[in-house]
Amino acid sequence: MDHRLYFVLGDIAANTLTGALIGWLAGLIVGTGWNMMVAMLVLMFLGMLIAGVLSLLIGVWFGAMEVMVPVMLSGMVAGMVVGMWASMAPLSASSAALIGAVCGLVAIVGVWIVNNSVRGVTTFESTGESNG
């Protein structure tokens, strides 16, 4: 993860707010009459798509790929979780937004954890030939 406070706070804000928005939208769209699996799949895809568009706007302040990837994940998870939840039981708008925000927070922390294991240098021994 980026340790500069501006980006740490920006990442947290971007993902919790995106999660809250997608959660709120999912709560609006999905009713208890929906099939749970359909609700999960539709809102997962829709959440990811809307979050992807949002990330282009948020990226103006906080970066490109470092914003787009976690924000899309937040949208996907928030849409999936709230979509499933709202199909099973009535959910108020504030509860849907809160669950979405928590999903966003979990998503950004998850990306930080994965990033810490994936990032870093890989060197290849020089053989003097193309390694294609």
Added chain:
Amino acid sequence: MVDNVTQRKWDKAAPTFDLIAGAGAERRWEPFKRALFSNMDGRVLFLALGTGLDIAAFPTGQNITAIDISPKMLEVASSRVANYHGDLTAEVMDVHDMTFDDDSFDQIFTSCTFCSVPNPVDGLRSLRRVLRPGGDMFMFEHTGSRYYPFKLMMHLMTTVTKKIGPEMDRPTVANVKSAGFEVLEVNNLFLDVVKTIHARKTA
């Protein structure tokens, strides 16, 4: 012959490019780019100068030839080019159709370029032609990911972004190898998506 479709796309993006890419992304990437560009030495070719946002991270006193396919981008870059403390020239040129002689440069640098070059392996082969044997290429690039669900997201975003600019799911490290370079180092900066690549033209 210049790729007019690509040229028009980037000419169109030029007036708003700094607004979209100039604050968040450049601020986030600036320390990594500064570290990569600190390797500059000798006759340097910089590919895809754009509006010149990268110039702030160039070390001073270098001999750099920069190219970009878009004249509108280079118009925006002109004041940054003029303010650089060193020998920096910028020319409108398509990487697929460069007029430089073979083995003209000691080093090549790219920055978020091969997400946008229409035929990346051909473009990289062109770079290999103008790089001297044993010369190094340093790249700051974003690529696709091999990890799910990130891989899926990059494919999805590419369907939108390629119409206005870059593709998010390019296998650039593999492309560099396919073009005949020897890849010496890959440094993943964010997941396996944002990275620097150090490659060499073997003799």
